[in-house]
Amino acid sequence: MVSEEYRGAKQWSRDKQAVFTVVWISFLSAAIGTMVFFALFDPVDLSGVFDEDLDIGRDAGYAAGFFFFWVLCALASGVTAYLVRTAPKRDAKHRDQ
Amino acid sequence: MNKPHSASMYESEKKIYPREIGGRFDNLSKLATIILLGLFYAVPWFNWDERQAVLFDLPARKFHLIGLTLWPQDFPYLAVLLIILALSLFFFTALAGRLWCGFACPQTVWTEIFIWMEQWTEGTRSQRMKLDKAPWSWNKLRRKGSKQFLWITFSMWTGFTFVGYFTPIRELGAEFLALNVGGWTLFWGLFYGFATYGNAGYMREQVCKYMCPYARFQSAMFDKDTLIISYDEQRGEPRGGRKRSVDHKAAGLGDCIDCQLCVQVCPTGIDIREGLQYECIACAACIDACDSIMDKMDYPRGLVRYTTENALHNKGTRVLRPRMFIYGTILLILIAGLTTSMATRTPIILDVIRDRNALYRELPGDIIENAYTLKVINQNNRARTFAISVAGVEGISLDGISDTVTVDAGSVLSVPVRARAHRDNAYGIMTIQFTVKATDDEDAAVIENSRFLGPTP
Incomplete structure (x- = not known):
């Protein structure tokens, strides 16, 4: 369509849609998770739990927590998206009937 | 150009870069962009009681909001605030459709600014299309280069401002000028800047179409009394080209001259005449486009307009309906509760x-x-x-x-x-x-x- 062209954006492929959606939704979920988690726990108090000598600052703690949540959420929604999209076709046919 | 006389004239109009048509809603969206982004870039620079007025001081685990200081113990306030924001979104969606998407969403307003920069450097739509097809030349390099320069500079400023909500921005500014920003501050600044660059420069409305959950949910809040942007089929059909001098009603034609302008201006590439579609972010560009044509044809404005499904079918529109009362009541209770609780908290x-x-x-x-x-x-x-x-x-x-x-x-x-x-x-x-x-x-x-x-x- 013309307007797609002027915006310099093309229709996305199914794969691209899936990848970006998974990344984005897990990002949002991780942001919420990080917020709740670190409102309850101070990274400085937590760093001692894993290793007595580990002394990471709050900045690094927040970042580590956020990326942990992001990866975890991306894994969950990524696998879900993959399973939904690669489900046997025959099932879909039965369902339609 | 001001007085198109035949259908063929509209063909040539297609090449005009649609945004340049402008109009009421384009002005409104420009205003919203300037106010909202203006606030985003200005707020961290305001001081209150000799410290930054709005500062989410994560390293010290406290949030400063003007005169208020919030601690991790105050997290329930934040949670209630988020619920209030979500409910407001429901309330306004039920009332007036996707106002948020068209005028207030960060994705929309940043995209708007990035398009301005694109227009300044690469010109109108047709100039840009020509430029993209042309082989590399000094002119192309200069135009593309200056666009990238503007985009990247603006993105970096955006990232810097974002970090400035979490680190005192004046000190950060001094460090930045001394090229002395490091560690996580630098990382998050670049992260946010890059996200802005990608989202507003390249992905744009694809984000709304493919990635945004609200875009898929919002129809659940719609009913027949919700304000939507719609094409008046009864008035427009049967569509078709005609000379301006022709009495189209006598010729059996509706008011739509099928100029395609509403399709061209649409950032998500839909045809509003096919009815309400979930891709529509309610930016109202098609209303501006259609109004400009209606003016030229001397037809009344509003063939594409803000209306409700009930109004389109000649039924009355009810603003006060159970849905509004339910959303409104819950919202009021939460706001009253939050305000009271914050006002009476022992500091x-x-x-x-x-x-x-x-x-x-x-x-x-x-x-x-x-x-x-x-x-x-x-x-x-x-x-x-x-x-x-x-x-x-x-x-x-x-x-x-x-x-x-x-x-x-x-x-x-x-x-x-x-x-x-x-x-x-x-x-x-x-x-x-x-x-x-x-x-x-x-x-x-x-x-x-x-x-x-x-x-x-």
Whole structure:
């Protein structure tokens, strides 16, 4: 369509849609998770739990927590998206009937 | 150009870059962009009481919001605030459709600004299309280069501002100018800047179409009385080209001249004449486009307009309906609750930690002593003096502290205290109450329970 062209954006492929959606939704979920988690726990108090000598600052703690949540959420929604999209076709046919 | 005379004239109009048509809603969206982004870039620079007015000080675990300081303990406020925001979104969606998407969503407003920069450097739509097809030349390099320069500079400024909400921005600015920004600050600045660059420069409305959950949910909040952007089919059909001088009604034609302008201006590439579609972000560009054509044809405006499904079918539109009352009531209750609770909160927090090293100590003269650490948090924005007292056991008193302690604004003070009572009164496990009372305000007090241990009787 013309307007797609002027915006310099093309229709996305199914794969691209899936990848970006998974990344984005897990990002949002991780942001919420990080917020709740670190409102309850101070990274400085937590760093001692894993290793007595580990002394990471709050900045690094927040970042580590956020990326942990992001990866975890991306894994969950990524696998879900993959399973939904690669489900046997025959099932879909039965369902339609 | 002002007086198109035949259908063929509209063909040539297609090449005009649609945004240049402008109009009421384009002005509105420009205004919204300037106000919202203006706020985003300006707010961190405002000071209040000699510190940044809005600062989410994560390293110190406290949020400054103008006169208010929020602590991790205040997290429920944030949660309720988020629920209020979500409900407001529902409320306005039910009332007026996707106002958020068209005018207020960060994705929309940043995309808008990036398109302006694209227009300044690469020109109109047709110029850009030509430029993209042309082989590389000095002109192309210059135009593309300056666009990238603007985009990247603006993205970096955006990332810098974002980080400025979490790190004092004036100090950050000085560090930035000295090229001395490092660590996580640099990382998050680049991260946010890059996200802005990708989202507003390249992905644009694809984000709304493919990635946005709200775009898929919002139809659940719609009903037949919701304000939507719609094409008036009864008036427009049968569509078709015609000369301006022709009496189209006599010729059996509707008001739509099928110029395709509404399709061309649509950022998500849909045809509004096919009805309401979930891709529509309600930017109202098609209304501006159609109105401009209606003006040229001397037809009344509003063939594409804000309306409701009921109005389109010649039924009355009800603004006050159960859905609005339900959303509205819940919203009001939450807002009232949050405001009351915040207005009446005691800006003192007391944590009592019992010394775990010893159960109790016996002192000469049959005195039993327990040790505690009191953490006094002053949530106020000025230093305050507090009187600490203890009760719950007959004759209990505190030793080792002066009568009052002073805690700085927004700080935590650890006070080691020893509570003492006579052996005759102290036996087994007893509950005592520590009270911290502000000396300047009798009502500002907190009481916290703890245990006092003595020998088994």
